Amino acid sequence: MFNTLFISENLSENSHTDDTISGVEANVNLIEKINYTEMYETNGKIYFEKYILKKIEEKNVELLIFAIGAGMIIDIFFLKKISECFDLKIITMFSDSEHLFESNDRYYAQTSDLTWLLSPSTEELFNLYDINSVWTQGFDKNRYPKKELTKSIDISFIGGINRSNRLEYIDFLRENGINVELAGYGTDRGLISVEEKNEIVYKSKINLNFTGVENEDKKIFKRVKQPKGRPMEISMLGGFTLSEYSYGIEKMFDVNKEIDIFHDKEELLEKIKFYLANEKSLEEKAQCAYNRAFREYETNNSFLKVLDALEKIKYVNKTYFIDDNFAKRFTSTRFYYMTKFLIIGELKASFDEIKTIIKYKNITFKNFYFDIPRGIFHVLDKKIIYTRKIVNFLRTK
Incomplete structure (x- = not known):
């Protein structure tokens, strides 16, 4: 087993x-x-990097998994240093490549032995760059156990x-006499717990899934659709998914035998009416989807797929290319942290940010x-919030 x-x-x-x-x-x-x-x-760039290097050496670490978001914190050349100094494998993991592939993910992915994606639709983008994925x-x-409850809800949707x-x-369905049970950000019920989400799925005959993404960075992003984890989550619970189509969803589930899809409002309405009149069909598909989900997306089995892919890799082409757009965003974050560290008195951490700014040369x-x-602003805002909490605490005493 890998350390x-x-x-x-x-x-x-x-x-x-x-x-x-x-x-x-x-x-x-x-x-x-x-x-x-x-x-x-809390500690700054040098402390963070030294901590990781020390841990790798002391614990004989053989595998690093970097789950990298949009924060622009990790220095690509730190990953280069790790690869050059230690005999280990690096997996980079990305959850939102539909948004971040061009600006962020493809740059970090080039430094790894394997890139782990949470959806099939963007995998081919990484393959274009000769990146193992x-x-x-x-x-x-244990968080998503299958249960059999009375199906008291015809259709539900959970999400923003x-x-x-x-x-x-949703409005189109309502206009056509179809009531949809709603929960999530922006709904009357609002955000709910995992247990409450699970209960809605257990009780729903049809669980809707939408694939349009939210990203205001570029107007063209309004066209992007992406299958994410919701159909897998529903299927783990034993529910039936009726999903808006997006490229790649047929790699996630069989859209004829395990889930079903729609492309527009009229098709959605038509399929809802069909399944409400043919509940046996949706129950059969829900069972097939559960079998698939437990076999492939239960967390132990899912990670075994990652390890298997890592083991099968025969060639890795690691590079450390950066372009101005990436360097400017990375430098922008350095100025932000330089300022924060300076204000809170972490002068060494602030100076480390200045050295990185000079290295990237994109001011x-x-x-x-x-x-x-x-x-x-962020430092002062945090101090104001903290002060208010202290004042409110003292008032209660």
Whole structure:
């Protein structure tokens, strides 16, 4: 079993990261899981990097898993140093490549032995760059246990209702006499717990899934559709999924035997009417989807797929190319942290950011009128919030 470090941008409790980590723990010797944002913001760049290097050496780490988000914290040349100094494997993991492939993910992915994606639709983008990739997502059977409850809800949707064109679909169904049970951000019920989400799935005959993404960075992103983890989650619970189509979803489930899809409002309405009149058909598909989900997306089995892909790799072409767009974004983040560290008195950490700024050579006017003020604002805002908490606490005494 690999001695492994799992290094993630965040380690939120009761998240899909928790699901992933449980699969990792079951199949390797997990030395430590590290929230790199928290460690970096507390101690700075040099401390963070030295900590990782020391841990690799002391614990004879053989596998590093970097779950990299949009934070622009990890230095690509730090990953280069790891590869040059240690005989180990690096897996880079990306959850939102539909948004971040061009600006972020393809640059970090080039430094790894294997890239782990959570959806099949973007895998071919990485393959174009000669990057070894695998897609899978794991769900913990203890958090998503299958149960048989009375199907008292015809149709439900759980998720942010204001994203993409979801509300248009819901309104269209309502206009045609179809009531949809809603929960999630922007709905009357609002955000709910994992247990409450599970209960809705157990009780629903049809669970809707939408694939349009939310990204206002570029207008063209309004066209992007991406199958994510919701159909897998529903299927782990034993529910039936009726999903908006997006490229790659047929790699996730058989769209004839395990789930079903729709392309527009009229087809959605037609299929809802069909399944409500043919409940045996949706029950059969839900059972087939559950079998597939447990076999491939249960967290232990999912991570075994990653390890199998890692073992089969015969050639790795690691490079460390950066372009101006990446360097400017990375430098922008350095100015932000330089300012934060300076204000809180972490002078060494602030100086380390300056050295990195000089190394990347991509200073712009925006660094001075936006990034520095942003750093000041975030420190002061945090102090104001902290002071209010102290005052409120004292008032209760």
